[in-house]
Amino acid sequence: MSRVLIIESSARQQDSISRQLTQQFISQWQVAHPADQITVRDLAINPVPHLDANLLGGWMKPVEQRNDIEQASLDRSNELTDELLAADVLVMAAPMYNFAIPSTLKAWLDHVLRAGVTFKYTATGPQGLLNGKRAFVLTARGGIHAGGASDHQEPYLRQVMGFVGIHDVTFIHAEGVNMGGDFQEKGLNQAKALLAQVA
Numbered sequence: 001m002s003r004v005l006i007i008e009s010s011a012r013q014q015d016s017i018s019r020q021l022t023q024q025f026i027s028q029w030q031v032a033h034p035a036d037q038i039t040v041r042d043l044a045i046n047p048v049p050h051l052d053a054n055l056l057g058g059w060m061k062p063v064e065q066r067n068d069i070e071q072a073s074l075d076r077s078n079e080l081t082d083e084l085l086a087a088d089v090l091v092m093a094a095p096m097y098n099f100a101i102p103s104t105l106k107a108w109l110d111h112v113l114r115a116g117v118t119f120k121y122t123a124t125g126p127q128g129l130l131n132g133k134r135a136f137v138l139t140a141r142g143g144i145h146a147g148g149a150s151d152h153q154e155p156y157l158r159q160v161m162g163f164v165g166i167h168d169v170t171f172i173h174a175e176g177v178n179m180g181g182d183f184q185e186k187g188l189n190q191a192k193a194l195l196a197q198v199a
Contacts, residue, residue, distance in 0.1 A: 011104075025198075
């Protein structure tokens with residue numbers, strides 16, 4: 001049995017393209033891997049807080065020096081990190097907001113990219129600690145951005161995933177979904193066709 005962690009970050013509940021892709025992923029994954037355990041963390045319904053002094057203080061201090069607020073902040077961050085550490089497969093669903101990822105997803109990443117936990121510093125540079133995991137990134141973009149200078153999603157997330165040791169990363173983009181005409185249907189159908197091949 002493998003564990004699959006799905007991170008939803010679209011602010012939209014209805015008519016969300018990235019959520020449509022997530023639902024297709026879940027459906028086909030359950031058929032192909034019925035024994036697997038799937039956990040969904042929805043950052044729109046339960047957003048994680050941005051980094052603040054309390055969390056940073058909790059990270060930096062030994063346990064006996066933390067106050068209650070710092071410890072509570074650290075406990076919440078540990079919960080997120082433990083979910084990621086336990087997962088064999090990570091799925092991030094991310095609409096493109098202003099050429100990049102939603103701030104809720106960035107906040108989640110800030111919690112789980114932790115020195116000594118998901119990566120470590122060595123004499124030869126940083127080393128990822130999440131080797132062997134697979135990742136899928138399902139995006140929805142209003143325009144056409146893949147491979148262009150305006151795409152600040154895929155390059156950033158590839159670097160982030162590689163930094164923590166996840167190198168088996170598959171991106172599936174639904175592009176042009178706000179361009180009108182046949183673009184939305186074409187972009188969504190292309191993404192769904194690619195998605196059908198991954199399970």
